[in-house]
Amino acid sequence: MPLKESFFDDVFEIVLKIPYGRVTSYGAIAEYLGLRGSARMVGWAMNASHTSNRNIPAHRVVNRNGLLTGKHHFGGPNVMQQLLESEKIKVKNDQVVKFEKHFWDPAKEIAK
DNA sequence: TGATTGACCAACT
DNA sequence: CAGTTGGCCAATC
Numbered sequence: 001m002p003l004k005e006s007f008f009d010d011v012f013e014i015v016l017k018i019p020y021g022r023v024t025s026y027g028a029i030a031e032y033l034g035l036r037g038s039a040r041m042v043g044w045a046m047n048a049s050h051t052s053n054r055n056i057p058a059h060r061v062v063n064r065n066g067l068l069t070g071k072h073h074f075g076g077p078n079v080m081q082q083l084l085e086s087e088k089i090k091v092k093n094d095q096v097v098k099f100e101k102h103f104w105d106p107a108k109e110i111a112k
Numbered sequence: 113t114g115a116t117t118g119a120c121c122a123a124c125t
Numbered sequence: 126c127a128g129t130t131g132g133c134c135a136a137t138c
Contacts, residue, residue, distance in 0.1 A: 007134070026120050030133080038133035039120035046119055048136095063120060070119030 007033070011045035012052060014106050018060045021087045022104035023096055025064045032106040046070060059083040066099030 014029050026042040035041065042061070049056035050073075059080045063069045071080035071094065081091040090097035 027122090030120080035133065037121075037131090038135095040118055040132095041120090041134050043119035044135060058119080061119080064122095068119090073119055 007035070007041055008045040008048055008052075011042055012049065012054060012056055014110070015046075015049070015056050015058065015061060016054065017106070017110060018057060018104055019109075021089060021102065023060045023062055023066070023084070023089065023099065023102045024104045024106060025062060025066075027064050028103075028105055028107070029061070032110070043070065047073060057083075060087075060104075062096055062099075066096040066103075068094045068096070 010033055011029055014024075014032065018024055026039040026046075027036070029042050030036055030039040046056070046058045046061060049058050058070070059074065061070075068080050068084075068091065071077055074080045074083075081094070084091050084096065089102055096102060
């Protein structure tokens with residue numbers, strides 16, 4: 001088991017562990033990795049997710065406000081919202097409804 | 113090789 | 126209350 005090849009792989013692992021109908025935030029992932037403050041890197045990882053061989057449900061990752069900041073990176077402005085609504089997650093005004101309810105904290109759920 | 117930017121967040125002014 | 130700054134790491138110019 002090699003060490004972390006890169007910061008992105010760790011992010012992908014976590015994102016892949018997000019259960020159906022749940023969402024998390026960039027900051028939560030970064031913080032779980034002990035990189036609080038580098039939430040921007042999580043965004044970069046998401047940007048690279050589409051190049052990864054794995055299918056990364058990046059639509060389950062939103063900003064701290066539950067806002068779909070990266071919706072434009074899905075190939076379309078509506079794609080992200082559509083994907084979320086497909087998982088019974090309601091999105092209104094580019095924002096996840098009841099975000100706190102759908103919020104999935106890796107630090108608590110993964111329980112390393 | 114140095115400077116800039118990037119799907120963020122929190123604190124400070 | 127809104128705009129600015131600092132912070133973190135990696136990739137692009």
